[in-house]
Amino acid sequence: MDTENLRLFVRAAERLNISAAGRELGLAPAVASARLASLERELGVELLRRTTRKVSLSLDGADFLPYAREILAQADAGRAALGGANSGPKGTLRFAAPSSFAQLHIMPLLPEFHRRHPKLTLDLRLSDTRFDAIEGSFDLALRSGPLTDSSLKGRKLADDTRVLCASPAYLERRGSPETPADLAGHDLIAWGNLEPRDLVNSDGETAPLDPASMSCQTIVDDGDAQRMATLAGAGLSMNSLWNVAAELATGRLIRVLPGWRMNDHAVLWLVYPRTNVLTPKTRVFMDFLIEHLGNRPDWSA
Secondary structure, three states, X not given: OOHHHHHHHHHHHHHOOHHHHHHHOOOOHHXXXXXXXXXXXXXXXXXXXXXXXXXXXXXXXXXXHHHHHHHHHHHHHHHHHHHHHHOOOOEEEEEEEOHHHHHHHHHHHHHHHHHHOOOEEEEEEEOOOOOOOOOOOOOEEEEEOOOOOOOEEEEEEEEOOEEEXXXXXXXXXXXXXXXXXXXXXXXXXXXXXXXXXXXXXXXOOEEEEOHHHOEEEEEEOOHHHHHHHHHOOOXXXXXXXXXXXXXXXXXXXXXXXXXXXXXXXXXXXXXXEOOOOOOHHHHHHHHHHHHHHOOOOOOOO
């Protein structure tokens, strides 16, 4: 089986555009179409459905896609092993991450990464809505929380400590809570659901944080929007330290109940599908992120 035809199929499946996939590989549209047709004849199935208006992945194509990626990953890893250090990683790495985190901490690092690995293209998909790493066909994804999905492997990037904070103007207007019980009646900028959560202090004591006892007039699903609403004085909010460290350091936000944090044991993980070979391109990006962002307790740097 021709690996270059497989590579073309994977590109076309990801972009749902045969001509665009061919151009990326230096192929004319007619040549790309002919190569895909040859691969389909070899396999005896239709991988991509073509109409005059669009291209879509067939059921057989969806079943075959992860195996095609696996074959390519094995081939690329084998070439890299034979080529030694001089070959370097190349190709396109599809990486999914929360938009808020990427804007603050990954985007500033990109120039240095591209200087180190000029043959590697990063295809970044950024959203605070979680992507499915397998169905989304990502090589790597950044996630926060326990690694409970058995279909994924991962490496820890850093702890994701989450704290309560508010603007000085809000606290001057509404007062500063001294104990978790004082949170009742305060305005809360809520994230997603309104389920009760636990706070924990350095002695291991826990206390409930129940949105039902607070006023939740603002509910958001975006970290940047939550931070901006907190800065504007809309209420208290639960934030990851990586998202508000700069504002806490300058005093634009104040940590509320500084001896307490969210008791959720959240961790930032770099995850990839368990079925994937850890290719050189994935490994170097993981190592790069851990080198620059790993083990940062307060994110104040």
